[in-house]
Amino acid sequence: MRRLSYxxxxxxxxxxxxxxxxxxAVATTAFTLACFGVFLxxxxxxxxxxxxLEDDIQVIIYLADGQSPQAVADFQRRLRAEPEVATLxxxxxxxxxxxxxxxxxxxxxxxxxxxxxxxxxSVVVTMAPRFRSSEAVKRWAERLNGAPGVAQVQYxxxxxxxxxxVMGFIELAAVGVGIILxxxxxxxxxxxxxxxLYARRDEVEIMRLIGATGxxxxxxxxxxxxxxxxxxxxxxxxxLRGGFEFFKMQLGSTGRLLGIDSNFGFxxxxxxxxxxxxxxxxxxxxxxxxxxxxxxxxx
Amino acid sequence: MIQLxxxxxxxxxxxxxxxxxxxxxxxxxxLLMGPSGAGKTTLLKLLFCADQPDxxxxxxxxxxxxxxxxxxxxxxxxxMGFVFQDFKLLPKKNVFENVALPLMVQGMSAFDxxxxxxxxLKAVGVEHRQHSRPPSLSAGEQQRVCIARGIVNGPxxxxxxxxxxxxxxxxxxxxxxxxxxxxxxxxxxxxxxxxRQVVNQVHRRVVTLNQGRLVSDEGSGE
Ligand SMILES: Nc1ncnc2c1ncn2[C@@H]1O[C@H](COP(=O)(O)OP(=O)(O)OP(=O)(O)O)[C@@H](O)[C@H]1O
Ligand SMILES: [Mg+2]
Numbered sequence: 001m002r003r004l005s006y007x008x009x010x011x012x013x014x015x016x017x018x019x020x021x022x023x024x025a026v027a028t029t030a031f032t033l034a035c036f037g038v039f040l041x042x043x044x045x046x047x048x049x050x051x052x053l054e055d056d057i058q059v060i061i062y063l064a065d066g067q068s069p070q071a072v073a074d075f076q077r078r079l080r081a082e083p084e085v086a087t088l089x090x091x092x093x094x095x096x097x098x099x100x101x102x103x104x105x106x107x108x109x110x111x112x113x114x115x116x117x118x119x120x121x122s123v124v125v126t127m128a129p130r131f132r133s134s135e136a137v138k139r140w141a142e143r144l145n146g147a148p149g150v151a152q153v154q155y156x157x158x159x160x161x162x163x164x165x166v167m168g169f170i171e172l173a174a175v176g177v178g179i180i181l182x183x184x185x186x187x188x189x190x191x192x193x194x195x196x197l198y199a200r201r202d203e204v205e206i207m208r209l210i211g212a213t214g215x216x217x218x219x220x221x222x223x224x225x226x227x228x229x230x231x232x233x234x235x236x237x238x239x240l241r242g243g244f245e246f247f248k249m250q251l252g253s254t255g256r257l258l259g260i261d262s263n264f265g266f267x268x269x270x271x272x273x274x275x276x277x278x279x280x281x282x283x284x285x286x287x288x289x290x291x292x293x294x295x296x297x298x299x
Numbered sequence: 300m301i302q303l304x305x306x307x308x309x310x311x312x313x314x315x316x317x318x319x320x321x322x323x324x325x326x327x328x329x330l331l332m333g334p335s336g337a338g339k340t341t342l343l344k345l346l347f348c349a350d351q352p353d354x355x356x357x358x359x360x361x362x363x364x365x366x367x368x369x370x371x372x373x374x375x376x377x378x379m380g381f382v383f384q385d386f387k388l389l390p391k392k393n394v395f396e397n398v399a400l401p402l403m404v405q406g407m408s409a410f411d412x413x414x415x416x417x418x419x420l421k422a423v424g425v426e427h428r429q430h431s432r433p434p435s436l437s438a439g440e441q442q443r444v445c446i447a448r449g450i451v452n453g454p455x456x457x458x459x460x461x462x463x464x465x466x467x468x469x470x471x472x473x474x475x476x477x478x479x480x481x482x483x484x485x486x487x488x489x490x491x492x493x494x495r496q497v498v499n500q501v502h503r504r505v506v507t508l509n510q511g512r513l514v515s516d517e518g519s520g521e
Contacts, residue, residue: 002409013391206387209349210448211376212404214369 003216010220011227014196022228025192029232032181032188033279034239037267039174040275041240043167045265050163057127059141062120062151065093075149076123084131084140089124093117120151134161182282185232189225189286190293197221197294204294214295221287229283233276241266300325300456300487301346306355308341308511315341317511319355323489325455328482330501331491333508339491340384342508343458346489347381348372360455377405380449382459384491386441388433394420394444395429401452419447422477438465446474450481457481459490468496475500 015022061079063072072090079085091099096119127137141153197204207217244266267275301323308316316338323329331339344350345357348364357364359375367375380401388397398419402412420426423443425436433441442465449457459478463471475497482488490497498505507515 003403003406006403202387203389203391206389207400207404208373209347209376209381209383209387210401210404211373212400213373216404 007219007223011223014200014220014224015227018192018196018199021192021195025188025228026231026235028188029185029229029279029282030235030239032185033233033236033275034243036174036178036181037236037240037275038243039170039177040271041244041267043170043174044267044271046163046167046170048265050167057132057137057156059125059127059137059144059153059155061123061125061144061153063122064149064151065120067149071149072121079123079125082140084125084128084136086126086128091122091124093119093121096120096122182278185229185279185282186286186289189228189283190289192228193221193225193287194290194293196224197290218291221291222284225283225285225287226280227283229286230276230280232283233279236279237267237272237275300327300360301489302356302358303345304356306345306352306357308338308345308350309353314511316345316352316508319513321506321513321516323487325487326482326485327487328479328501328503329489330498330503330505331489331508332493332498332505333514334493336510337508338511339508340460341511343381343460343489343491346456347379347458348375373404377401377452378455380452380454380457380486382442382446382449382457382462384460384464386433386445388441388444388448390432390434393430393432394425394436397433397444398429398448398451401448405452415451416447419451420444422450423447423474439467439470442466443474446477450477454486456487457489459488461492462490463492463494463497471496472500 097117137155141155144150145153204217303319303321306319333339345352398416399412423446425440425443463474478488505517
């Protein structure tokens, strides 16, 4: 207990002792973590969008006109039995016309000109989760296309596929950027601790002579690095939050035209804590590196 | 307790110590004499494992210091006390904290630490300065703080390098009496000095070095 308070006091004293380098270390760590955070934020939000889109991957099966109600009911029963089908909604010709009228009130004369109702009846199917890949949807839709009583099969898979590709790219970039920036943070914190160690080398030597173990001497410096890293992580969250709110505001004024609603979210608490924790670990790793060097130059 | 066999130490090929053979038994009080540059500090440093000899073997408490594993070194040092010629006090910590350090690294409780540090500071007469930082003390006061730190953990061996170098004769003889008391309680004491007054006051074994060689070893107790 007593030692713990000693370690904490020593670490804080070191941090206060060289304010300028501490500030620089925290700021640069924050900046590097924030760069990574931008990718993460983008990724998490796009994944949210993609997931919600996946939820309504729909296959619309337009039925040929002039079938008996019995045949339509049979067809639906057969569909329901298929493993690909999660939910199934039947839209009759009349329903389709009513939907069209409410959606496009200005154009209803268009249909009137044609006399009888030209819209086909349809069955709207949402796919079962394990059949939502583009391959599976395509295969199933093609099989249905030739079935009796089916006029046409439509599905909205393609652009989801594009989104997935973009996300794969972001994922890759995030990992690459993350590795480079982590290395940068470790280096920055390592050199900060190196400065502290250098400034205190006589003190370290005296501690050794007095019978302090290596661990006893090193722990305050490890703590110092961890604290700097965690502070950097916290500051990066603040930066990200600020940037995020600004972005949302900009989007609020111009984005509505593009049909993008402000459905974007910031990191959940869990991810925020993880970022601070990552900062902490990077900082610890930084001081570990410089302590290793320090140990080598001494012996 | 302390044994040296053919110990030599070179700095830039010049011998600071040359072929030293020395045995010191438990409970002895040894004065290490010699002119400036004779190698006194070098010898004490080797005994304290702050440096390694280039030739020969050193045994401290029957342990060969050359074969000591790095992680055993702190534990050996905790059984020794050292008074440095240049004090080696931590300038940013106050007197109390400086003296408490050897106890702190062993994880002693706050209560026992306070008691022992209080006793040590009182023994050297600087308890009234315990909240000051070393740079604000006189050289003689700093030296006494350094002595307090050396004796605070009740060491088996006390090595003191020129411990009265910055003191007037009265204070110096007080400090020597303190060393005698500590020795009487069973601690092996070795003091490096070129102060004749100390020799006259102590009447114990005197080992003399000159230019790194052991030139005389007199009055070996019994
Ligand atoms: N770190 C060092 N590097 C180079 N030479 C050294 C070093 N330490 C000591 N010496 C040399 O070794 C010799 C012995 O030095 P030492 O400090 O042991 O003498 P001393 O007997 O303690 O002298 P004093 O009474 O002045 O303290 C001296 O010639 C000194 O110059
Ligand atoms: Mg000396």
